[in-house]
Amino acid sequence: MRYDEEADVRTDTAIKIMALFFASIMFLAFTTDPIASGTKEGQRAPSLEGMSYNGTGWTEFNMDDWLVDNWTETNTTAEWLVVEFMDTDCGFCWEAAEKMGQYADYFSKTNTYEGEIWDGPVINFIANVGELNIQGHESSRAEIEAFRDKTGSEACAKGDCSNRPGNPHTFTYIDDLDLDNMDSWNTDGTPTYYLLQPDGIVAWVSSENPNEELLGAIQRLTGGE
């Protein structure tokens, strides 16, 4: 029998290990279809956590509890989510508060909007309240409560919080005064709106669609009227 005197076992081993590696990669490629995590449309939204206020008290909030695993478009009863990133000392948020309250009631089917009844899936609204690093933007949980409920004598963007436009809100507010959620969502301006599918995939972002209103985006993407 002839032997290859120049042969090196390392080459043979390297080829076998690489074959094992690439077989594993192929297995992963054929059996999974990963979705990147991020805040662009089509990506899976990062986690949204913190203490939340729903009108009665402060409780732990985790967005995962609101999502539906393995959601498909045929499931028309699953609930979507709108996340508003806001600051109680932001003038634009102050102005938008009235419409946000009306949209939240309309899409949760608790009220009509301009005489119309929403026939699409329920859309839940969440407000994530940050404290932007801008002079004069100093917030607190008391201010969050005052902005949401229109109570107390806290000072918000354009005056006393109880005087902000619109009715008291019925949706959940999250304390993100330390900006943890805003950082992980790469959001630095307020108000910014995200529409999330029931499975947590970002369906629409206001910053990517400056020419489209939240109302129109919800109607277009959820198929309701």
Place this chain on the structure above:
Amino acid sequence: MDANIVLMLYIIPLLFGTALITPFFPTLGTALGGRWPQYQIPRRQRLLGLNLVLLIGFAISVHTLWISNKISEGGAVCSSSTVFSCDDVLGNAAYNTDPVFGLSWGMIGMVAFGVLLFLANSISKEPDALWAERFARYGLYLTVIGLPVIALLISYEVAMGKICQYCTTAHVANIIALVGFWTIGRMHERGDWNDDEPESSTN
């Protein structure tokens, strides 16, 4: 199948490999040598154990990457309300990639265990090569480099208040591999590195 039962399929061969690497279970080596005479040699027992541990480390890294991908699709693989919930750890976008390159930890595990497997397998096939001792040293260094990475990942688990049992098994495999490379390095230094039959005690 329950994720913890699947995990046992990794843990059992990992324990078997560990038993071969360490000198605390001589009966296992004796039994193995009785069935396959080539494994009467301690060096071969240690290297078999080391290769087995590294193969498990590689396979479990593939599995963690698979779980990460499945979670990103919206599925749930091993979620639990208890402290042991690999879905919560592997699905946390803030922690499931390395902070420098953004690579999945599962992929990093695959590459690391793949390189270690190459080193250990090469030594097993040609133990008398001039590079064998150097490869054992490289394996030791690589597994030592893995220790601060493991510490970082454990700090993530502490921050989340959750433990990923699959990740922990991969961490344990790295530590056992460290012991394995150190053991074979010591054997090489001491000259316990040949294929000669053990000398009889009754000369």
